[in-house]
Amino acid sequence: MLNFSPYFNEFLIVAFAMFVALLSPGPDFAMVLKQSVTQGRKASIYSSIGIGLGISVHVVYTILGIGLIISKSIVLFSIVKFLGAFYLIYIGYKSLKSSGFELQADQTNTVKQVSNKKSFMMGFLCNALNPKATLFFLSLFTVIISIDTPIYIQSIYGVFCIFATMAWFTFLSLVLSQDKVRRFFNNFGKWFDRTVGVVLISLGITIAFSK
Template sequence: MLEFLGVTLFILLAAMAPGADFAMVMRNSMLYSRRSACLTALGVGASMLVHTSYSLLGLAVLISQSVALFTAVKYAGAAYLCWLGWQSLRSGGGAACSASVDSRPDISPWRAFRQGFFCNLLNPKAPLFFIAFYSVVVPAAAPLGVRALYGLECAFVVGGWFVLLAVLATHAPVKQGLGRAQRWISRALGGAMLYFGIRLALAQR
């Protein structure tokens, strides 16, 4: 039980650390509906299942040690974050900003899910996280089934945290309060994603 609680706390603290996933979920909570924000959050959680799968197969070590693979994922993720950050900066000003938040056209469910999914999936630091997760946090001697269950827990906790964040951020009084500063918040979130994209592009293994 103590081991389970320790692993859960580690995952939750890692999920709560400010990063590109946080900026993405907050961006879609600001710009779109609660459904879209929650689907973005679920996309982040679903991508953890992919990270878990290749980590259990030993591919996380391969990605972390291969210059070509690490660089390819790094630049794909950086480009994706910079593109979304630029979109957020553009949507944060002009006529779109002066319109009511509720009147803004929503995005499709698949697009909302995809944005969260690829935001997390294209982070080359994720394999490094799972190497540490499966070598330090989860006992190395744990059976494969137990390690897989901890991976599922990781996806559940991360997805659950971001769904909770999306629900809170789209709560009517909160969203109305944020809406008064929508121009600046959208720009700040867009700038944050650009920052994370540039920092990712410059990251070393």
Template sequence: MNELTILTTLAVVHFVALMSPGPDFALVVQNATRYGRQTGLYIALGLSCGILLHSLLSLTGVSYLVHQQPTLFALLQLAGGSYLFYLGYGALKSTWAKVKHSAESEQASEQTSLLLSNKRQAFSRGFATNILNPKALVFFVSLMSSLVPAGMSLAGKGGALIILWGISLAWFSFLAWALSTSRMQKKITSLAIYVDGLCGVLFSVIGAGILWQSTTALAAQF
């Protein structure tokens, strides 16, 4: 298999994986619909940079070494699961506040909105959500080890990094743009509470599942 075929296969597999519902997808949907295009685009940039780092660590073998160390990988799972569960808790808390329509909750929601309108905050949340997701680490280790041969040229590996980062940025940016058009915003406004609730459940379930796996793995070692 020549390098062009390898890169094409890598791009297709990665793009299909990006479109599947998960924490990255949910984060863009939730924040682009709630805070608008700028926040959604910076979250997309953060997510794509997280993917770039995962790809680089996988190509250099660092992620593989982490995956082969049960205690270290379990600790990474613990951190990632806790962060995703925290995002889920925050989304569900916001949803419950909107249901109650209390003045205090509305004020807190406005403060959170202003905070997430900050570019650095949006970028950091996107980056952290991807890089702390242990499932992403496993995915890229599997992807790189199965599709990218050890003898691939430096130019080919560099091309792989650019492709994975570029496709990720393009897809998440498109998603953020599409969800923040004026027409879409009008349709989504009345559904915002359901979007928050659904994303909150998704984050919480995935986070709780990862936490269970990490605590079980750590308990088995000690």
């Protein structure tokens, strides 16, 4: 029978570290904000699910030890870093080129709606290609989590991180997609998209030149 009690204190530290990480603004938050305001609640929730499942990529390769290999290899880490930076810059460029959005009386959006699959993939790639997430989970599973902690316990930690992320960004989606919030950003029209675009491009450039 599974005895989790010896690892409860370790789990609390993992949960606290994850909570702090989720509160830190970054590409995932920018993605959810953009999706909530321009595409609406449903699209943002699909992106939130994608972000959560994107964490599974980091959890799996970190538990397998591949994360350590990536962090020690300049070439491999640079590939991950530049892929993530390019994706953020691409999404930011698309936002800059956007003609903006406008809410009608029925609160529907005049911008072209993206599919649920695309919304999911946008969130998934945003997190999976984030090199900062790579370093966070590498630190989490090598510094905070003991080397003696069984793999199945580490997997439980990983599942917790996945669902905690989904829950947090889904909550943000529910808040940010409210009509009052969307109407507020609607006042800025195309400038909202351009601002988000600049933020995403800036994040991409920062990641590209980070060491």
